[in-house]
Amino acid sequence: MIETIYIEEQVADHPRTLDILERFPAARKIQCQRYGEIFNRKAQSFRLQKQQPALILASKHKGFVLPTPEAYGIGAKENYYFSHMMNCMYDCRYCFLQGMYQSAHYVLFVNYEDFAREIVDKIQTSKKEVHFFSGYDCDSLALEPVTKFLDYFLPVFRDNPNALLEIRTKSTQIRSLLNIEPFDNCVLAWSFTPAEIANALEHKTPSIDRRIDAIKKLQERGWRIGLRFDPLIYSSEYQTQYQRLFADTLSECDAELLHSVSLGSFRLPKGFFKILKKMYPHEKLFASPLEEENGMFSYKTKIQSEMLNFCSNEILKYIPEEKFYPCQDILSLDVT
Numbered sequence: 001m002i003e004t005i006y007i008e009e010q011v012a013d014h015p016r017t018l019d020i021l022e023r024f025p026a027a028r029k030i031q032c033q034r035y036g037e038i039f040n041r042k043a044q045s046f047r048l049q050k051q052q053p054a055l056i057l058a059s060k061h062k063g064f065v066l067p068t069p070e071a072y073g074i075g076a077k078e079n080y081y082f083s084h085m086m087n088c089m090y091d092c093r094y095c096f097l098q099g100m101y102q103s104a105h106y107v108l109f110v111n112y113e114d115f116a117r118e119i120v121d122k123i124q125t126s127k128k129e130v131h132f133f134s135g136y137d138c139d140s141l142a143l144e145p146v147t148k149f150l151d152y153f154l155p156v157f158r159d160n161p162n163a164l165l166e167i168r169t170k171s172t173q174i175r176s177l178l179n180i181e182p183f184d185n186c187v188l189a190w191s192f193t194p195a196e197i198a199n200a201l202e203h204k205t206p207s208i209d210r211r212i213d214a215i216k217k218l219q220e221r222g223w224r225i226g227l228r229f230d231p232l233i234y235s236s237e238y239q240t241q242y243q244r245l246f247a248d249t250l251s252e253c254d255a256e257l258l259h260s261v262s263l264g265s266f267r268l269p270k271g272f273f274k275i276l277k278k279m280y281p282h283e284k285l286f287a288s289p290l291e292e293e294n295g296m297f298s299y300k301t302k303i304q305s306e307m308l309n310f311c312s313n314e315i316l317k318y319i320p321e322e323k324f325y326p327c328q329d330i331l332s333l334d335v336t
């Protein structure tokens, strides 16, 4: 799966680096000074690299925990995200990462301890309810067997019950979660689009049925689950498609045990939109009724509010209002 691993000199002897290298004995290993030498090189082809991404093991130096864009959240006043990885093994056509990065290689920051220090610091200094989101610049779980992200970060939040962690994913890598005792201040959140849209746009992701199956197992185990219908994608049949998706997810999962359900509209910054459109000139998504406003591309206001109203009404047939967060006005990310 991973044929080449670049290793920053600074983390060459880090225990996490050594563990990962042991997993890939046949991989070509190349030392580098800083990950940017490989990741930020000019004139790289994201699409070509996506066929066989390398793994880059690196150390993050700053910006471990960042405020989320305004309106991103599930009810708290203070919201942060943190990204132990950049890039994702899935390949969603709407993913903003393709517009943001020059490279499709996976960068894994192995210095988890520095992230944790800043997370705990934020929790201790915050006077409000505080939420943390993982899965912004990557899919939180997709590479779990390699990253062991959960093993390290779940105890950090278990020990700090006044902060909530949301782990955003489309993955079904739940084996380690089934072996961990659930705790209340962790929400495992799955993103969904209707099957027809997922088939067309979410390449390499687990099917909706497999995601639902993973959710059911975790609910039985006692984990709190979030459903994220994000991004909402328009088609002339969107009403039937979303009705079917809500029926499949909300009636299959135990709606009583759901922590929260949210909607997110499709939005991309102008610069990213242009890159994606050039990357996929024949992709119908980018020829749909979008418009630019204040440097962001999104569906025309009329379409967007019709979709949001329709989907909100449908969702509220299954869950009480207090579990519903109607719109996350953010980049199109699952985003993950």
Ligand code: SF4
Pocket: 087, 088, 089, 090, 091, 092, 094, 095, 096, 097, 137, 138, 139, 170, 333, 334, 335, 336
């Ligand atoms: S949208 Fe999420 S799952 Fe899809 S490629 Fe991007 S990060 Fe991965």
